[in-house]
Amino acid sequence: MSEIIRLEHIWKRFTGVTALSDVSVSFSSGEVHALVGENGAGKSTLIKVLLGAYQPTEGRIFYEGKETVIESPRKGSELGIEGVHQELMLVPYLSVSQNIFLNREIRKGKIFDVKEMNRRSQELLHDFSIDIDVTKPVKQYSASIWKMIDIARVINQNPKVIIFDEPTAILSEREVDSLFSSIRRLKEKGIAIIYISHRLNEIGEIADKVTVLRDGHHIGTLPASELCNDDIVKMMVGRDVSQYYSRSRVERGEELIRLDSLELKKGQHDISLSVHKGEIVGLAGLVGAGRTEVAEAILGINPILKGSITYKGKPFHPASPSQSIKKGIYLVPENRKYQGLILRFTVANNIALSVFSRWAKFFYKGKKEATVAENAIRKLSIKTPSSKQLVNNLSGGNQQKVVIAKALETSAEFLIFDEPSVGVDVGAKEEIHNHMDSFVVAGGGILMISSDLPEVVGMCDRVYVMYEGRIVKELKGDEVTDNNIAEYMLGSKVAEAGI
Ligand SMILES: Nc1ncnc2c1ncn2[C@@H]1O[C@H](COP(=O)(O)OP(=O)(O)OP(=O)(O)O)[C@@H](O)[C@H]1O
Numbered sequence: 001m002s003e004i005i006r007l008e009h010i011w012k013r014f015t016g017v018t019a020l021s022d023v024s025v026s027f028s029s030g031e032v033h034a035l036v037g038e039n040g041a042g043k044s045t046l047i048k049v050l051l052g053a054y055q056p057t058e059g060r061i062f063y064e065g066k067e068t069v070i071e072s073p074r075k076g077s078e079l080g081i082e083g084v085h086q087e088l089m090l091v092p093y094l095s096v097s098q099n100i101f102l103n104r105e106i107r108k109g110k111i112f113d114v115k116e117m118n119r120r121s122q123e124l125l126h127d128f129s130i131d132i133d134v135t136k137p138v139k140q141y142s143a144s145i146w147k148m149i150d151i152a153r154v155i156n157q158n159p160k161v162i163i164f165d166e167p168t169a170i171l172s173e174r175e176v177d178s179l180f181s182s183i184r185r186l187k188e189k190g191i192a193i194i195y196i197s198h199r200l201n202e203i204g205e206i207a208d209k210v211t212v213l214r215d216g217h218h219i220g221t222l223p224a225s226e227l228c229n230d231d232i233v234k235m236m237v238g239r240d241v242s243q244y245y246s247r248s249r250v251e252r253g254e255e256l257i258r259l260d261s262l263e264l265k266k267g268q269h270d271i272s273l274s275v276h277k278g279e280i281v282g283l284a285g286l287v288g289a290g291r292t293e294v295a296e297a298i299l300g301i302n303p304i305l306k307g308s309i310t311y312k313g314k315p316f317h318p319a320s321p322s323q324s325i326k327k328g329i330y331l332v333p334e335n336r337k338y339q340g341l342i343l344r345f346t347v348a349n350n351i352a353l354s355v356f357s358r359w360a361k362f363f364y365k366g367k368k369e370a371t372v373a374e375n376a377i378r379k380l381s382i383k384t385p386s387s388k389q390l391v392n393n394l395s396g397g398n399q400q401k402v403v404i405a406k407a408l409e410t411s412a413e414f415l416i417f418d419e420p421s422v423g424v425d426v427g428a429k430e431e432i433h434n435h436m437d438s439f440v441v442a443g444g445g446i447l448m449i450s451s452d453l454p455e456v457v458g459m460c461d462r463v464y465v466m467y468e469g470r471i472v473k474e475l476k477g478d479e480v481t482d483n484n485i486a487e488y489m490l491g492s493k494v495a496e497a498g499i
């Protein structure tokens with residue numbers, strides 16, 4: 001294993017924030033090197049320096065032994081450094097294969113060889129057991145498929161260094177497995193892999209080395225075999241964090257919402273569920289099982305073909321998100337960057353957006369807006385120099401926290417969380433769970449979509465499992481276990497029971 005990149009005394013300063021303070025670390029070929037740290041610790045900044053997207057304020061970079069200035073992503077790419085970014089980076093209106101081959105189109109003479117690009121795209125995705133129509137625009141696929149397409153795009157460029165910034169945040173377990181096999185193959189080929197994740201179990205599974213960052217400082221680099229999860233957490237956070245889930249005992253209140261035999265387009269049917277006040281109800285299933293579509297139907301984004309919804313005892317016909325929000329229903333979306341935030345607005349503006357109608361009667365109240373925002377920033381420990389910072393400048397996990405803060409600041413009674421703890425660090429995850437708990441203690445109800453089974457088991461009173469567009473099982477009390485959920489989710493119990 002030989003060193004391929006070495007960073008020496010790297011600093012990166014932004015206005016009001018020092019994202020990296022004197023970081024020295026090196027990465028080797030044929031090695032999976034994990035980068036961990038809390039939200040805002042500097043992980044994405046570090047890899048943007050490696051990719052040439054940011055210039056360090058100070059410090060030197062050595063690539064294959066030679067001091068190198070990676071002045072642009074293009075230069076990074078020429079050197080053979082590629083990254084799968086934390087954000088979804090595809091062009092929504094281009095097809096899957098156009099995205100994979102963007103700026104690297106295969107030509108036949110002067111024209112693009114579309115057929116060949118389609119064939120190769122199909123093949124690349126097939127390696128991840130994804131068989132989709134690669135000629136369709138990517139916008140019609142789910143966030144997890146986007147991620148896999150992005151990964152395929154990067155692998156297709158045959159780089160020497162691949163950086164994954166939280167690739168699994170929105171992937172299902174099955175997709176994580178196929179990603180890991182592919183990472184192992186890449187490693188065998190001698191590619192250097194830099195891997196960022198908040199899921200510590202993954203680090204143990206895939207990483208050879210672990211580097212911990214805290215507040216922009218390099219805390220240490222150790223062989224993964226010498227570290228357990230608790231050690232990593234302690235290095236990351238500087239304190240002990242409980243990795244257990246705690247829920248308050250709440251009397252289940254009256255029914256808040258009920259879905260009766262809904263049928264949605266894409267052949268989803270038999271969708272019946274209910275959520276009462278004081279309950280956190282899980283909606284489990286593989287990515288693609290149709291969970292997000294159910295959430296979107298309740299919000300009026302996704303048309304309902306058949307069946308009915310009853311909300312607080314009355315028939316409810318969702319027409320649009322704004323109408324649902326008025327009724328007290330709020331969704332924290334999965335694809336937060338595109339659906340949950342206006343990146344060019346400040347943190348305060350973004351949080352206020354969801355509460356605005358309440359104040360619209362009055363004139364625009366900047367001061368009130370700042371107070372609400374500061375409150376939310378404190379509540380969820382959002383790392384930002386002030387409420388006036390643009391959301392675009394926050395770290396990925398802190399952007400997620402802003403979306404969740406928005407939801408908690410509305411006067412909603414029924415919240416739907418689509419993958420609430422994706423991309424947030426262990427400490428923040430605990431905070432979000434505590435807020436969900438307080439929300440239902442105060443009489444609200446939550447429907448939680450999550451692919452994180454321990455989270456579902458730890459947080460939910462009841463769980464509905466979706467399989468191929470149907471709700472196939474409701475699990476209550478002691479039945480809510482990892483195993484039970486997994487078996488229904490994967491369809492094995494479904495076939496057995498002939499459901
Ligand atoms: N362009 C920018 N302008 C101003 N501040 C920035 C910018 N980019 C990052 N920061 C700040 O630098 C710090 C480190 O951010 P970074 O995105 O590297 O964190 P991270 O470790 O990737 O966190 P996460 O786990 O949430 O993705 C944060 O405080 C962030 O707000």
Ligand SMILES: [Mg+2]
Pocket residue numbers: 043044045086165395396397
């Ligand atoms: Mg990041």
